[in-house]
Amino acid sequence: MTRLPATVILAAVMLLGLVAGGPAHTARPAHAAPPDEAESEDTGLYLLREAAVAARSRGYSGIRYVTVQGRTGPVTSTAEVRNLPGRGLTVRTEPSGPVQGADPGAPAGGMLAPSGAMLEVLARNYRVVAAGRGQACGRPARLAEVLRPDGTVAARYWVDEAGGPVLRREFLDGRGRVVQDSGFAELTVDPVAGDVAVPVRAAGGAALVEVSGLAAEGWSFPRMLPGRLELFAAHKALPGYLYLGYSDGLSVVSVFIQHGALDEERLRGWHAERRNGHTIWTRDPAGQETIWASGGHVYTVFADAPADVADAAVAALPHEPVPDLWTRLGRGAHRLLSWFNPFG
Amino acid sequence: MSHLGERVSALVDGELNHHERDRALSHLAFCADCRAEVEAMRALKSRLRSLDGPVMPTDLTMSLLRMAEPGGPLPPRERPFPASRTFGGAPIPSMHSVAPPDNRPRGRAGGPRRARRAGYVAVGVASAAVAIGTLFVVGGGADPGPRVPPVDMFANQHRNTVPFGGSATPTLSPTP
Numbered sequence: 001m002t003r004l005p006a007t008v009i010l011a012a013v014m015l016l017g018l019v020a021g022g023p024a025h026t027a028r029p030a031h032a033a034p035p036d037e038a039e040s041e042d043t044g045l046y047l048l049r050e051a052a053v054a055a056r057s058r059g060y061s062g063i064r065y066v067t068v069q070g071r072t073g074p075v076t077s078t079a080e081v082r083n084l085p086g087r088g089l090t091v092r093t094e095p096s097g098p099v100q101g102a103d104p105g106a107p108a109g110g111m112l113a114p115s116g117a118m119l120e121v122l123a124r125n126y127r128v129v130a131a132g133r134g135q136a137c138g139r140p141a142r143l144a145e146v147l148r149p150d151g152t153v154a155a156r157y158w159v160d161e162a163g164g165p166v167l168r169r170e171f172l173d174g175r176g177r178v179v180q181d182s183g184f185a186e187l188t189v190d191p192v193a194g195d196v197a198v199p200v201r202a203a204g205g206a207a208l209v210e211v212s213g214l215a216a217e218g219w220s221f222p223r224m225l226p227g228r229l230e231l232f233a234a235h236k237a238l239p240g241y242l243y244l245g246y247s248d249g250l251s252v253v254s255v256f257i258q259h260g261a262l263d264e265e266r267l268r269g270w271h272a273e274r275r276n277g278h279t280i281w282t283r284d285p286a287g288q289e290t291i292w293a294s295g296g297h298v299y300t301v302f303a304d305a306p307a308d309v310a311d312a313a314v315a316a317l318p319h320e321p322v323p324d325l326w327t328r329l330g331r332g333a334h335r336l337l338s339w340f341n342p343f344g
Numbered sequence: 345m346s347h348l349g350e351r352v353s354a355l356v357d358g359e360l361n362h363h364e365r366d367r368a369l370s371h372l373a374f375c376a377d378c379r380a381e382v383e384a385m386r387a388l389k390s391r392l393r394s395l396d397g398p399v400m401p402t403d404l405t406m407s408l409l410r411m412a413e414p415g416g417p418l419p420p421r422e423r424p425f426p427a428s429r430t431f432g433g434a435p436i437p438s439m440h441s442v443a444p445p446d447n448r449p450r451g452r453a454g455g456p457r458r459a460r461r462a463g464y465v466a467v468g469v470a471s472a473a474v475a476i477g478t479l480f481v482v483g484g485g486a487d488p489g490p491r492v493p494p495v496d497m498f499a500n501q502h503r504n505t506v507p508f509g510g511s512a513t514p515t516l517s518p519t520p
Contacts, residue, residue: 108503117508232508239494247507254502256493263490283495291493300493302502325480332479 042123044130044144047159048114048166055104055113055165059085059190062137064110066182070286070307078185081110083165104165107252107304110182112165114249122146122249125228126154134158136167137184146250152176155250164189171250171306179306210235214242218335221255226312227305229253246313251305253313258300262293275311278319287311295320296328347371348378356385 061082068075080092082099089109091102104113114122122128131143136158146155153176158168168183211234214221223231225246233245244255262281264272270281270291281291287307291300295318303310348368354360355368372379 103504103506105506106504115506115508118506121508233505241493241498243501245505245507252502252505252507254498254505256498256501258491258493260491263492265490266492289495289499291495298491298493300495300498302499304502329476329479332481336479 042128044157045119045123045128047130047142047144048119048122048128048157049116050163051157051159051166052105052113052116052119054160054163055083055089055109057085058164058192059083060164060187062187063185064182065185066110067180068286068288068307069177069179070284072285075284075286079110111169111252111304118247118249120249121230121232121247125248126250131156133161137187139164139167139187141167148174158183160187160189162189163192173306173308179308208232208234216339218331219257220318221257222316225253226316227251227309229309229313248309251303251309253301253303253305253310255313255317256300256302258298259296260298261296262291262298267291276315276319280314290314292319294318347375348381352378352381352385355382356389 062080063078064081065076065078077093081089083089083104089102089104089112090099091108092099100108102108105111105115105118126149127147129145129147131145134141134143140161141158142161144157144159145153146157148154152174153172155172156168156170157166160167164187166183167187168181170178171180173179208231211231214234214236219242221231221234221242221244228248229246229251230248231244232247233243236242240258242257244257246253246255264281267281270283272279272281274280278292278294283289287310288303288305289301290303290310291298292314293299297318299317301310301314301317303313305313348355348371351360351364351368355365360368372382
């Protein structure tokens with residue numbers, strides 16, 4: 001892969017633009033005024049639906065970049081992607097690394113093709129409006145903006161006008177700063193080859209059937225996290241952990257909970273920091289990976305979200321000391337009573 | 345007819361049939377040896393019948409009864425007929441006695457009660473331990489000890505999970 005260094009340079013240029021103060025286009029300020037009556041509907045949602053379909057059904061290849069604004073500065077990563085209709089998306093994150101398959105609706109696939117249900121959640125939590133035309137990756141694009149209820153812009157999407165996938169995506173925080181920028185640095189879209197049957201992959205989505213059983217077993221977890229993050233999956237898996245998936249239609253936060261205490265001595269590559277009186281372990285400068293211990297459990301959080309959203313989600317999850325004997329016995333009695341309580 | 349031989353015992357026990365008994369008795373009338381042998385056999389059997397049955401040692405009897413007792417005090421001994429025989433000064437149970445003689449030391453009379461009380465205490469302690477253990481386990485689950493999360497596996501699951509499942513319908517939607 002000889003094109004990757006050039007891509008890195010391009011990503012660095014984009015990074016400079018990010019650091020220099022915001023999106024490349026200046027069509028709308030971040031503190032946009034509330035949309036007028038004509039924009040009150042999700043006039044841009046169809047753009048995202050078309051782009052999601054194209055991300056699966058069209059053939060394309062290129063170099064993707066992701067720049068996340070971390071606490072210590074922006075962090076950029078690149079990947080070579082190739083989508084073949086009917087065969088799926090492949091991703092190579094290292095120049096000489098292996099090629100791996102990925103679902104374009106998952107974070108590994110760049111969230112190029114979010115599920116229909118996820119777009120509905122996006123429309124429920126935000127307003128998605130068409131915002132004119134622009135250009136990204138050297139290609140003409142149609143612009144869709146995702147607005148918070150207060151009218152500020154939460155995200156911008158550049159959708160390929162030639163029927164390709166989303167060319168670029170920006171996440172903005174509540175103060176209008178771009179906190180995540182991802183898209184294609186290079187893109188080649190194959191000609192349309194007629195109708196292609198694209199297999200629909202079942203990829204562990206709305207698995208909430210176990211929630212009541214998990215509650216009966218004593219698991220306690222919120223159905224919502226700050227930032228409109230809704231619980232979309234909750235299930236136990238081997239080797240003995242609970243998986244929780246949250247999303248607001250834009251971001252994805254995964255929470256993994258295990259019984260036991262955190263072995264901090266063997267936690268290599270992670271750095272401790274204090275937040276609100278609690279010790280949190282982080283690995284990446286963008287704040288997307290977090291570990292901590294709470295109340296006899298170990299929490300591991302991975303996020304594909306702006307840093308402030310990820311931080312708010314981490315802060316909303318339990319941060320308790322290790323329970324003493326009496327607390328544990330009392331909790332056990334409470335659970336036993338709940339099992340035998342016909343009205344519980 | 346030859347001597348009776350082994351038929352002497354059968355004759356004395358009355359086990360010969362009518363014809364054989366007649367022949368044996370005819371032989372005895374003329375055979376002094378066989379007659380003497382029959383008389384000796386009758387005398388021996390008569391003497392054996394006059395002997396008492398074997399007497400069970402007292403220690404063995406009491407040991408067997410203690411093995412069978414339920415743990416509580418033995419019922420009062422009922423002796424409708426006075427003991428007529430003794431062995432070494434101790435009464436020997438006979439076929440008329442309902443209960444064996446109570447020759448246990450008096451000091452053991454309170455033993456079963458204390459043992460029962462200790463049993464109650466042991467059962468209570470065990471029940472409390474089981475209850476506390478149950479609450480402890482239910483209250484927090486079995487503590488597997490310090491651990492390091494399998495972060496690579498978790499990261500892989502996070503990166504490959506499609507939120508809200510499924511995928512976009514692979515058909516082109518009309519542009520409004």
